[in-house]
Amino acid sequence: MERTVVNRRYRIDRLIGEGGMARVYRGFDLLLSRDVAVKVLAPPYSRDLGIRTRFEREAQAAASFSHPNIIDIFDVGEEGDVPYIVMEFVDGETLKQIILDEAPFNPDDVAALVEQVASALDYAHERGVVHRDIKPQNIMVDPDGTAKVVDFGIAQSISDGQLTEIGTALGTVQYISPEQANGLMATPASDIYSLGVVAFEMLTGMLPFTAPTPIGVALHHIETPPPRPSAARPYLKTTIDRAVLRALDKNPVRRYTTAGAFAHDLSRWAEAAASPVAVGGLLPPKEGPTAATVVAFPAQGSPARAPSTDLSRSMGDARGEQPGRIRIGETGGKTAVAAVGTGIGCGTWFAGAATLVVLIALVVVGAALSEGRLGLGRSPDAVPTATVATASQTPVAVATSVPVTATVSVTGTVPVPGVVGMDIDAAIDALTSRGFLVDVGQAVYDPVMQVDLVAEQDPPAETLWEQGRAVMIRPSLGSPEVDLAALELIGRSEAEAREILTGQGINVAVESVTDPEIEVGAVVGSNPETKASIGDVVTLYVSMGDLVVVPPDVVGRPGDDVRAQFEAAGLTVDDDRIVDAGALEDLGVEPGDVTVDDGDVVAVEADGEPLPLGEAVQAGSSVTLVILDTDGQD
Structure with a gap:
């Protein structure tokens, strides 16, 4: 198809993408002198009605949009029974x-x-x-x-x-x-x-x-x-x-x-809190002169790789700051690797940093020279590490790019602090300060706890737990109950009330009711009326003004029951019209469709004409029930 002209207007230059059912070409609009992308349904699918419908739906869905982050649709058409869409050309990448x-x-x-x-x-x-x-x-x-x-x-x-x-x-x-x-x-x-x-x-x-x-x-x-x-x-x-x-x-x-x-x-x-959440690593207690802080570990089996600080060719200027910048200092005679924070003197920081960096450099360079190379041929994802023995013989593995890994041995069994009711960051700080890992689980609804406070913890408070093991905390999403009265749904339009409820996570059903006092289309009530839980269905009763819905599904029911139902709905029921079995076919009642006994309703009429069931009529309208009598009385 390349180098052809579609619809005497769009020149097809080259194929730039191909999916399961369509191909995308870079093209040129000869009329408006602009680059375009032309999406063409692949030949095997152009005769499939369902796929063609889906293809046309794409154009219909997007053509009505005007948004800077949605591709613009310029034109649609067919060329030799093959449908195509002409759209904005984006000079970029997926x-x-x-x-x-x-x-x-x-x-x-x-x-x-x-x-x-x-x-x-x-x-x-x-x-x-x-x-x-x-x-x-x-x-x-x-x-x-x-x-x-x-x-x-x-x-x-x-x-x-x-x-x-x-x-x-x-x-x-x-x-x-x-x-x-x-x-x-x-x-x-x-x-x-x-x-x-x-x-x-x-x-x-x-x-x-x-x-x-x-x-x-x-x-x-x-x-x-x-x-x-x-x-x-x-x-x-x-x-x-x-x-x-x-x-x-x-x-x-x-x-x-x-x-x-x-x-x-x-x-x-x-x-987020300045204290990191340890994953697969260990955060020992902060108390005491020999406390150390350890940054988060990379997931096991996953290369420790610094995040890209830009999207290179495609996302513009990068932010220069990396989320895992480190500092290396000394605390109480033990080497520590920590996330950026506060609490260490500048002189001590620089002295310790300079000493350890020199040691690391010597070890890394020596290891590289012993292998006959200085990182040449290494995968760009690989992160060289060096092991530095401290005065206490605690090994500390220091990666040359973020994130940093470290190993510190801390043992002991201590009570788990109670963190239910704390905000998440305070809970993390309380747990890590006691030497526990923290696993922030999936948020849960809680009828008492406010949003973003800890709703659950496992193990519970005061459980004796080994330092270095994980404690699970779950943030609260707030109460699952919604106060319907506080939403003030009565008097709102159906669309407005529906939007409010769905925004609260509640499903909506609608029933139309007669209420001459309330504007047509406005909500007159709900079921339930006061409270509902997230995920429940709330039925909105919406005013039809002085209209009444003719009750459906009345054929085959006793006439007395239907008469009472119609009168309760606001309709006037005239004298019944009695018919025999021979009239059923004329009334559209098939013997196999419904079981009808003597005295049952077989149709509803108004002014001698069949009245469609389930449709709205004026309140007070007169209707006639057509009743079966096999004796043939009329």
């Missing part, structure tokens, strides 16, 4: 390629990119569209660091009832949400989950779940608790862990209500 080349990234850069993608998703969600396939391959990044979300090919309206396409896997398995993996409807929370996976991959250079088969990966998304990013990159702060783990919550209602809220929390990573 985020996936950048991750493969450069990850892990500085958390500031991750937050900046996630913020852009989140803005695009919130924009789409506000317009009723879920992307359903957020992954790095569908995020383009230009040389200025601007992200563009592409490929709305499986996006659909939130209100579309046909969200599951038979035989079609919606979403990419490495990034798919648990509910999509279960075959359930995708919601905005599904996109937030996928964005959480993208953030995890950018921060760590790894995917949270892997398996030999796609089904195995999908099962992990459904069943396996997500790992903390700091388990792979221990220099990452607990604020990052909390944000990512909330985005990756198995329960959609427990995730962030908007992608922007996730991005906001991720951008606050630097507000």
Whole structure:
């Protein structure tokens, strides 16, 4: 197709990408003199009606958007029965390629990119569209660091009832949400989950779940608790862990209500406590003249690699500060490796640092010379280490790039402090000061504890626990109960009340009711009325004004019961019309469809015409019940 002209306007220059069902070419708009990208459905699929529909849906979904972080759609059409989409050309790379080349990234850069993608998703969600396939391959990044979300090919309206396409896997398995993996409807929370996976991959250079088969990966998304990013990159702060783990919550209602809220929390990573959370390492007690502080360890089997401080070719200027900068000092005669902090004199710091750096340099250079090389040919991910024996003969392994590893031997069994009710950072400080590791688990709802306070700990307070072992703490997401009265739903429009409830993690059902006193479309009540728990269904009663819904499903029920129901609904029931069995076919009642006995309703009429059941009519309208009598009386 290269070097051809489509629709006498778009010159096709060269193939720049190819997916499962489509090819993307770099092209040129001869009319407007601009570069474009032309996406063409591959020939084997151009005759498949379902795939063509999906392809057209992409154009429809994105063409109505105008957002700086969503690819612009310029034109759609067909050339020789092959559909195509003309879109904005982004001179950059996919985020996936950048991750493969450069990850892990500085958390500031991750937050900046996630913020852009989140803005695009919130924009789409506000317009009723879920992307359903957020992954790095569908995020383009230009040389200025601007992200563009592409490929709305499986996006659909939130209100579309046909969200599951038979035989079609919606979403990419490495990034798919648990509910999509279960075959359930995708919601905005599904996109937030996928964005959480993208953030995890950018921060760590790894995917949270892997398996030999796609089904195995999908099962992990459904069943396996997500790992903390700091388990792979221990220099990452607990604020990052909390944000990512909330985005990756198995329960959609427990995730962030908007992608922007996730991005906001991720951008606050630097507000974590100065004391790092040890992962796979040991934080001995701070008390006493010989206390030492040890930085977080890299995950076992994972190379200790400093995070990239920029996104190289694709994300603009880097932030020069690395999250795991170190200092080396001396405390009470023992060498210590610590995260940047306070509490050591400048003279002591420089003297100790100079002495230890010289020792490290001599050992590293000597080892390199003995091997006949100075790091030549070494993988760029490899981090040389040197072992320095201190006066106490405690080995300290010092990596030449962040993160730093260290080994300090501390033993002893001490009571676990009680940290339930503390804020997360204070709890971490209390536990690490006693020599325990800290594992910040998945947040949980708690009817008493405020958000971001510790709701649970394991083992409990005062348990005798060996120093160096981990203590699990779980942050609180707040009470699972929602005070419906405080939301002031009565009098609001249905759309407004629905948005308020879903923002609280509550599912919504709607029933229409007659209420001449309340404006049509306004909420007149709810069930339950006072309180509901997150994940519950709340039924909103919405006013129809002075209209009444004709009760459905009345055929085959006794006439007396139906008459009472109609009158309770606000309808006037005239004298019945009696028919025999011969009239059933004329009334549209098939013998096999419903069992009808003498005295049962077989139809409802108004002014001699059939009245559609389930539709709205004016309150007080007169109706006639058509009753079966096999004796044929009329």
